[in-house]
Amino acid sequence: MSGTAHTPHTNRTKDPKIHATMVDMSRFTLDAAARDALFLAARSTLNFSDEPVSMDTVRDVWDLIKWGPTAFNTVPLRLAAITSQEGRARVTQHAAAGNQAKVESAPLVLVAARDDRFHDHHALTGGSPDLAAKLEANPESRIRTAHTNAMLQIGYLIVGLRGAGLAVRPVGGFDRDALDADLFDDSTWRSELILLVGHPADDHGAGDRKGRITTDIAIKEF
Ligand SMILES: Cc1cc2nc3c(=O)[nH]c(=O)nc-3n(C[C@H](O)[C@H](O)[C@H](O)COP(=O)(O)O)c2cc1C
Secondary structure (H helix, E strand, C coil), X not given: CCCCCCCCCCCCXXXXXXXXXXXXXXXXXXXXXXXXXXXXXXXXXXXXXXXXXXXXXXXXXXXXXXXXXXXXXXXXXXXXEECCHHHHHHHHHCECHXXXXXXXXXXXXXXXXXXXXXXXXXXXXXXXXXXXXXXXHCHHHHHHHHHHHHHHHHHHXXXXXXXXXXXXXXXXXXXXXXXXXXXXXXXXXXXXXXXXEXXXXXXXXXXXXXXXXXXXXXXXXX
């Protein structure tokens, strides 16, 4: 964490596109290194180093990001960590053609899934039996809640993994029904996104960074 001696308008990222959009960085409680690691220098990496990703790190990141907010404290995100060659082959075959080599070569593959029966854990998450019964009776709303909040948690997870020095390539191009039938046949988990995770190589391999929309477009005051 930084103290009071901030330097406005500076960051450690050399990308001119990012530099041009920088505003007063003295507003942030995270220091420049943290801002770079989480957002400014972090890329959707395709090239990873050979260093394996420890499952202990993944568990520690989970234990941190689980505190991010979800509706009714539902916490529906689940992770299928693909640590065997056989598991990787099963995931790879359901990836879109353009994503198969990426899935094959990433140090760790995480299938981020939602649990459509998240309400079974209401005793742990402080939900009432009444709410659980309502959710049980309304699968459509329950699955929508699971999807929305799992996606929210995936955002926290990506930032958390970056905070642990890891790089992430999210991959949405895969056959969800086929992957679910393969991995989650006997389960209430349903895949949302594949995350390719590893320690970044010197060249991230993600090409030039694309721009982002401006605050003028993104933020309106009402
Ligand atoms: C929901 C989602 C789905 C994505 N799907 C794919 C994909 O199927 N294949 C791929 O190579 N990259 C995929 N990406 C990566 C995006 O293209 C990338 O995050 C975006 O261009 C920003 O890149 P940057 O973080 O390097 O700036 C996906 C990202 C997200 C968040």
